Amino acid sequence: MPHDSTPHPQAAADSRRPLAVLVAQxxxxxxxxxxxxxxxxxxxxxxxxxxxxxxxxxxxxxxxGPTGKVAxxxxxxxxxxxxxxxxxxxxxTPDARLLALELxxxxxxxxxxxETLPGADAVKxxxxxxxxxxxxxxxxxxxxxGKDGPVxxxxxxxxxxxLCSDWVDIEHGAADWTG
Numbered sequence: 701m702p703h704d705s706t707p708h709p710q711a712a713a714d715s716r717r718p719l720a721v722l723v724a725q726x727x728x729x730x731x732x733x734x735x736x737x738x739x740x741x742x743x744x745x746x747x748x749x750x751x752x753x754x755x756x757x758x759x760x761x762x763x764x765g766p767t768g769k770v771a772x773x774x775x776x777x778x779x780x781x782x783x784x785x786x787x788x789x790x791x792x793t794p795d796a797r798l799l800a801l802e803l804x805x806x807x808x809x810x811x812x813x814x815e816t817l818p819g820a821d822a823v824k825x826x827x828x829x830x831x832x833x834x835x836x837x838x839x840x841x842x843x844x845x846g847k848d849g850p851v852x853x854x855x856x857x858x859x860x861x862x863l864c865s866d867w868v869d870i871e872h873g874a875a876d877w878t879g
Contacts, residue, residue: 724865748835754799780824831860
C-alpha cells in the first residue's frame, strides 16, 4: 500500500514458544499514525495448530472467501506501548463463532496488513499477539479453503495460548523492514 509520509526506521521482533514461532515486523508513519505490520507464524509442532487471526464468523465473512483476509486486530495503547492482538472470543452477535486458520505441522503463514492508530500520543513500542491452540478433533467444523489454508469454525471457545512478539522500539527505530 503506498503511503504519503515518511516512515520511522522499520522494526522487527522475534518470539519463540514451544509449538510455534512468531516473527513480527513493523513500520510506523508518524504523520498519519499508520502502522504497517507483517508477521510469519510457523508451526513447529507435530500436530495441526489453530491460529485465531481470522475473526468471528458473523464479522469477518471475507475470511472464508478467496482472499482469506485476517480480521482487524484490537489496538491497545498504554503509555506509548501499542499492542495489536486478535480476540480469542467471538465478537459481534451472540451467535458468532471464532474462525481459525488450520496450520499444518511445520507449516507457515505470512500476513501483511496495516492499521491507523487512534489518539495523538507518541508511540514508543509495539508488539503483536495471536491466540493459538492445538487443532483438536470435535472442536472445529467445516473447512473452507482460503489463500493461506483451510479456515475452520470453532464449535466451542477453545483454550488458547497467547503468542506475543517481543516489544519493538519504534520511537527510536530498530532493525530494517526486511523480507
